[in-house]
Structures are given as structure tokens and as C-alpha cells.
Amino acid sequence: MELAFNEETFRDDFTFRNSPHAIRRFPFPFHEDRYMYAVNIEPHVPGPKGSVYEFPIDVDEHYVSEMRDRALVLREDPLRCQALPHMMTAQWDLLELLMTAMARDYPEHFALTRDGDRWHWINRPLGLDQRFVFGDALTLPCEPMEYVTRQSQGDFALLDHRDGNLWMDAGMITTQADWSLDFDIGMNFFEWHGPVPLAHEMGVFERALKYLLELRVGSPVRRLNWTMTVNPRLDTSPERYPSWGPDRLSLTPDNIGRKLHLRVELQSFWRLPRSNAIVFPIRCYLISLEDLVTVPKWGRRLPRVLRSLPQQLVDYKGLTRYRDMALEWLARYDDGAATSPGGAPD
Amino acid sequence: MLASGIKSRPVYGRLTSNPQARSNIMVADAEGALAVLDMVADAPDGFWARTHILYVPGGSAAQDHGAKLAALAPFSWHESPTVPAMLPRLRALLGAARMGTQLYLAGTEPLIGEGIRVAGEFGVDHAGVRTEHRGSLARRVQCVHCKGITESVTMSIVPCAHCGRHLFVRDHYSRRIGAFQGVMIDAEKPGDRPPAEELYR
Numbered sequence: 001m002e003l004a005f006n007e008e009t010f011r012d013d014f015t016f017r018n019s020p021h022a023i024r025r026f027p028f029p030f031h032e033d034r035y036m037y038a039v040n041i042e043p044h045v046p047g048p049k050g051s052v053y054e055f056p057i058d059v060d061e062h063y064v065s066e067m068r069d070r071a072l073v074l075r076e077d078p079l080r081c082q083a084l085p086h087m088m089t090a091q092w093d094l095l096e097l098l099m100t101a102m103a104r105d106y107p108e109h110f111a112l113t114r115d116g117d118r119w120h121w122i123n124r125p126l127g128l129d130q131r132f133v134f135g136d137a138l139t140l141p142c143e144p145m146e147y148v149t150r151q152s153q154g155d156f157a158l159l160d161h162r163d164g165n166l167w168m169d170a171g172m173i174t175t176q177a178d179w180s181l182d183f184d185i186g187m188n189f190f191e192w193h194g195p196v197p198l199a200h201e202m203g204v205f206e207r208a209l210k211y212l213l214e215l216r217v218g219s220p221v222r223r224l225n226w227t228m229t230v231n232p233r234l235d236t237s238p239e240r241y242p243s244w245g246p247d248r249l250s251l252t253p254d255n256i257g258r259k260l261h262l263r264v265e266l267q268s269f270w271r272l273p274r275s276n277a278i279v280f281p282i283r284c285y286l287i288s289l290e291d292l293v294t295v296p297k298w299g300r301r302l303p304r305v306l307r308s309l310p311q312q313l314v315d316y317k318g319l320t321r322y323r324d325m326a327l328e329w330l331a332r333y334d335d336g337a338a339t340s341p342g343g344a345p346d
Numbered sequence: 347m348l349a350s351g352i353k354s355r356p357v358y359g360r361l362t363s364n365p366q367a368r369s370n371i372m373v374a375d376a377e378g379a380l381a382v383l384d385m386v387a388d389a390p391d392g393f394w395a396r397t398h399i400l401y402v403p404g405g406s407a408a409q410d411h412g413a414k415l416a417a418l419a420p421f422s423w424h425e426s427p428t429v430p431a432m433l434p435r436l437r438a439l440l441g442a443a444r445m446g447t448q449l450y451l452a453g454t455e456p457l458i459g460e461g462i463r464v465a466g467e468f469g470v471d472h473a474g475v476r477t478e479h480r481g482s483l484a485r486r487v488q489c490v491h492c493k494g495i496t497e498s499v500t501m502s503i504v505p506c507a508h509c510g511r512h513l514f515v516r517d518h519y520s521r522r523i524g525a526f527q528g529v530m531i532d533a534e535k536p537g538d539r540p541p542a543e544e545l546y547r
Contacts, residue, residue, distance in 0.1 A: 046540070065537075079493075083500070101527070141432075163473075180490055180527070183488065183490060183518070183520050183521060183523065183527055186520070186521065186522040187354060187520070187521070187522075190353040190354075191353055191354035191519075192354070193353065194352040194353040194355070194517070194518055195352060195356035195516065195517075195518050200353060238490045238491075238527075238529055239490055239491055240491075241490075241491070241529065241530055241533045242491060242530050242533045245533030245534040246528070246533070246534055246535070246536075248534050249534060249535060307522075321534070
């Protein structure tokens with residue numbers, strides 16, 4: 001399908017919208033009518049044509065506008081992009097991964113030609129044409145991680161592998177669900193997950209870490225995570241909580257269908273070849289309740305899932321103020337019929 | 347000892363001498379002096395002659411722990427009025443340190459946090475530093491919004507010393523910053539704040 005880029009915003013007037021195609025391909029994260037933490041990691045293998053899994057790095061209709069939003073975030077707060085000095089090799093690994101995948105899978109939009117270390121990158125949607133020497137950061141306008149992730153949707157955390165743990169030692173984080181790179185940089189896997197309730201006791205992080213430490217080059221894995229966001233706002237950082245926190249009180253039974261969004265993160269994990277680091281892209285997809293219930297199965301399932309959540313999860317995900325209102329709005333879309341297994345539309 | 351469900355919260359042990367160390371750097375504040383003095387019984391021969399001590403009396407100034415530390419006859423000895431005033435001396439010692447130097451930190455959590463952070467600048471792995479928490483539970487808190495640090499926080503909710511927002515003090519701790527995270531408590535509904543409780547005295 002021809003990829004056309006929306007002109008839209010994720011702040012102020014919030015003109016973000018999903019096309020019917022984008023709704024259809026939305027990665028609905030609930031495979032059954034309830035939700036609890038699990039180590040739901042699976043191989044990141046190609047999925048059906050048109051799905052968010054068709055290509056390893058998904059570029060969609062929101063690409064150009066998301067990149068513009070990232071630039072706005074960085075202009076206000078450069079601390080959203082940081083790398084500790086020992087991560088330079090991993091930065092180049094990431095640049096290679098993203099450029100080669102985007103050029104291979106979206107040749108009408110991106111092109112990469114390589115002559116030894118001399119690389120030539122063309123990004124047509126953003127109007128960029130850059131020649132540089134791979135491995136020489138001075139030949140790019142900024143460090144390689146920042147350069148390439150200003151051109152790739154989703155947040156990116158670079159994890160150093162040492163002492164049997166993963167250390168978040170670099171990242172580009174501007175579309176996050178309320179966590180701070182500036183605070184968490186340098187933490188290990190257990191530390192940066194410190195605030196998550198229940199999962200530590202369930203042993204989820206021990207098992208997940210064990211799995212990730214075994215990750216091999218060329219065999220990425222993925223999982224979905226989710227929360228909810230009022231307004232289609234990508235930048236729900238703790239830094240800017242004073243500006244988006246009040247949105248939660250703006251919901252009414254009349255506007256909640258339009259304003260409340262399911263926020264799904266497609267998280268993938270890739271071993272990088274030179275640095276042995278792991279890159280952890282966190283790609284955010286947003287869908288309003290109104291759009292979500294156009295898929296009858298999702299309209300039935302979402303209220304059942306929200307009702308099943310333990311209170312600690314409701315609080316941690318920030319749903320406390322509006323869960324009941326959301327359930328009331330969603331109730332009319334649940335006719336009580338059985339739902340099919342898996343997240344895909346029927 | 348401090349305990350918490352949050353895994354970013356550091357875990358401290360009991361100070362014990364490293365008999366293999368060729369040189370020791372010992373930093374303490376307030377009642378941390380008592381942790382150092384408790385090492386005397388087990389310290390190997392000549393231990394204090396290979397040891398630098400930096401001490402910040404803080405809230406224990408009246409008890410004159412400093413004189414007892416000086417009486418251990420360490421290789422070098424210095425008393426500083428505050429932790430920030432002590433840090434340049436710690437940097438100088440770490441900058442001149444050779445392989446086989448052991449770092450010890452004893453006292454309040456801000457002292458230990460600052461020591462670990464500064465040691466990290468010199469490539470010292472935090473896991474190799476020997477630590478013991480003594481005395482006050484008061485915290486350093488970083489405002490996640492303006493990034494300013496508020497010192498000596500004992501309450502569950504505290505006004506940021508820099509931007510004035512009322513911050514809820516989370517248990518989430520950054521070793522790199524040496525501080526707990528403070529997040530605006532009434533961002534959603536300005537003025538809607540529970541009463542602050544004294545939790546970290």
C-alpha cells in the first residue's frame with residue numbers, strides 16, 4: 001500500500017488522526033479478555049503484509065509529523081538524548097541497523113549507498129541528503145545515535161551488556177510513558193524497572209533479563225506493552241508532567257471517546273554486532289477509543305480488560321481518575337459475545 | 347539499614363576493612379564516624395597508617411567524633427564543614443590513587459551517594475565500594491521538572507528549593523545523580539495535596 005504522510009500534531013491543537021488502514025493495523029495488545037504481566041516475548045519475525053510487523057522497523061503515516069514532534073521536544077530539552085562516552089560503538093551499530101532496514105524496506109523513501117566507510121544516506125520524506133564516514137562522528141551534524149533517531153519513529157534505549165546485567169547507558173527518549181532518561185541513564189535492568197509494581201515479586205524481570213542476555217545478532221525479539229493517554233500526546237515525560245497532568249481532569253462522558261487513547265508500545269530487542277550492546281526500540285502507537293471500537297472485537301474486549309486490572313496497576317498506569325468513566329463509555333460496545341483468541345481483528 | 351521494595355534503592359552493608367588493600371580512602375559524615383571506629387577491632391596491623399580519612403561532622407558536631415578519628419593516627423586526616431566542601435579533597439585523593447586502593451563510605455545516604463557518584467568519575471565501580479548507612483535518613487531529592495537538587499529532605503512532600511513545585515519524594519534512586527526522584531504532587535489538580543509526613547528523619 002502506498003505510504004502517504006499525515007500533516008498532524010501531537011500537542012496544542014492535537015490534529016493527530018489514524019486512517020482506516022492505520023486503525024486496522026493497530027497492534028492491539030490484549031490476546032484475551034483479561035490482562036496481567038507476563039514475559040510475553042516472542043521472536044521479531046516478519047508478520048502479514050500491511051501489519052506493523054511486516055518490516056522489522058515500521059515506518060507509517062505518522063512518520064514525518066512524529067519526527068517534527070521529536071525535534072520540538074529536543075529543542076526545549078536536550079537532556080532527552082544522552083549517551084555515556086563508552087557507547088559510541090553502539091551508536092554506530094544503531095545507525096547501521098536503522099539505515100539499512102529503512103532503505104531496504106522503504107526504497108521509495110530512503111536510500112543508502114556504501115563505498116567502504118564512505119556512506120551516502122538519502123531521506124526523502126524529511127528532505128535530507130548526507131554523505132559521511134562510518135565511524136567518524138565529526139562527519140555527521142551530531143552524534144550517530146541522535147542523527148539516526150531523529151529520523152526513526154519510536155524511542156531508543158541502548159543497553160550495555162556487562163557483569164551479567166544490562167545497563168541503560170544511552171538513549172533517545174521523547175515519546176515515553178512517564179519515565180526519565182536523564183534520571184535513569186546508567187541504571188541496570190532491575191534499577192530502571194524499580195518503580196514497576198507487582199512484577200518484581202512475580203519474577204518477571206529476572207526471567208526477562210535472562211532471556212535478553214542470550215539474545216543473538218540477527219534474531220531480534222519483541223513484546224507489546226500498553227497504557228492510556230489523554231489526548232494523542234507523544235511526549236508524556238515526567239519532565240513535562242505539569243503540562244499534561246491536568247489533561248486527566250479534562251475528560252467528560254461526552255469527550256472521552258475522542259480524547260482518551262490506548263497507547264501501545266511495540267518494544268523490540270536487538271543484539272548489536274560490534275559493541276555487543278542491545279538496542280531497545282520502544283515504538284508508540286496511539287488510538288482513540290472512538291476509533292478502537294470500530295473493530296467490534298476490540299470494543300468488546302477493552303472494557304473486560306480494564307475491569308480485570310488490579311488496583312496497583314490502575315494506579316501505576318495513571319488510570320485512577322478516569323477508568324470508571326472509560327468503562328461506562330465502553331459498556332455499550334460490549335454485547336457480551338465471546339471473543340476470539342489473539343489480538344487481531346476478526 | 348534501609349530497606350525498600352524499589353530495586354533502584356541502594357543496599358548498604360557493614361563497614362569492614364579490606365586486608366588486601368595497599369591504601370584506603372575513608373569518607374564519613376556525622377554518625378558514620380562510629381562505623382569507622384567500629385572497624386578498629388578487626389583492622390589488620392598498620393591499617394590506619396595506610397588510610398586517608400575525610401570527615402564531615404554535620405549533625406554530630408557536638409559529639410566530637412572527629413577527635414576520636416584523628417586519634418586513630420591515619421596517614422592523612424581532614425575535617426570539612428560540609429559534604430560539598432569535602433568533595434574536592436576526595437577528588438584529589440581518587441585522582442592520585444593507585445591500583446589496590448579501597449574506598450569506604452559511612453554515614454548518611456547523601457554522603458554515600460555523593461561519594462559513589464564522584465568515585466564513578468574516576469572509574470571506580472560502585473559495587474567495589476564498601477558502605478555503611480548510619481544516622482539520618484534525610485534524602486537528596488532531584489526535581490524531575492527543573493533538575494535542581496533539594497538537600498536534607500525529611501518529609502514525604504517537599505517544595506523544590508529551585509522551582510518551588512511541591513514534590514512527592516519517590517523511592518526511585520539514581521546513583522549517577524546521587525539523589526531520589528521528586529515529582530510534582532499536584533500537577534493534575536493544582537493545590538490538591540495530601541499532608542506531608544516526616545518519613546526520612
